[in-house]
Amino acid sequence: MTWFQCYKSDRESARNAMLADNWWVVALRGVLAIMFGVAAFIVPAATMLAFVLVFAAYSLVDGLFSIVLAVRGAREGERWGLLLSNGLFGIAIGIAAAMLPGITVLAFVLMVAAWALVSGGLMLGAAFALKISHGRWLLVFGAIASMIYGVLLLVSPLIGALVLTWWMGAHALIFGVTLLALAFRLRKHRGEHIPDAIAASG
Template structure:
């Protein structure tokens, strides 16, 4: 311990060592983008799990489309059941304050009725979904055709016409063969799940590489 010129003891000191970042840990940063990247890299396994589940669902949709369709119908029924109960609860609470509660009650009852139908006849729920999709495709195609003939030929009129015709043909085919249409829609959903899962896996392993390639700050560094 050194002494000062005034006779008072002077404590010795040394520069604090720099914080060491353990291998595999990303250093803290004030940049929000880097902070988000660091958080994702630390939890890369969760993103990888999403990818695996997505690919597994996609493979199942291709291998057993009917089972997947019925499962989605039952999931929709469960959603309608929960939503209907919550709507009825909201209606009861609104009735206590003399607000317009009967619309909420009607919505809740309709949701419960839809849930019961979907639970008892899941195939009917799938069929209804296919027919709604068909109606959307036909109406969408018709509006595209109507807009196409208001478009200049040089601006791509015939491409819009082609798009409208394809949409309408797709809708008509769904109406003529709803079961086949439901299977095709399930396959499309499976294809999306596989592509999405693959992208999530690629992202997860890139984040994992970033996490492990981050160099550690050496201990004992002085200013």
């Protein structure tokens, strides 16, 4: 194995160790998504205005959690551009939804579709930096589920508000359960030693 391959392997190990140590942030994202999904099914008849505002709040908080992970990664000298981009995009979508609460159902569907596709794509990219033992396949599953959801919205943008609420609830529940499973998988690896070569270079 060359020096570069060893260094790359150490960097990946450090990145995975950092993510494992911050498993609780991933768990909070999962709990938030599950709460949003449950709310969508409990009050499916809520007005579109109220639902847009709830989605805006969810997107903002979820984006903040992604940025927390990115910042913690940066402190360890890691590159977490995908997580940061995901967080910033989520916050931007949340702000847009909050500032335009009276948008039509069609516009809202297209906004959510863009959010699902972009966030899913960024998550898929981040998944390949995660070890299989740390739950890579869970992150891949969550990313693919988000992108499939985005495609479904684009294919059927004129679905009714009630159906949209159910779809969003189902997506949030699947995504939340996936993140919780990933978080507890990461928790098993918390406290793993970061390679000395990487710690020294940081």
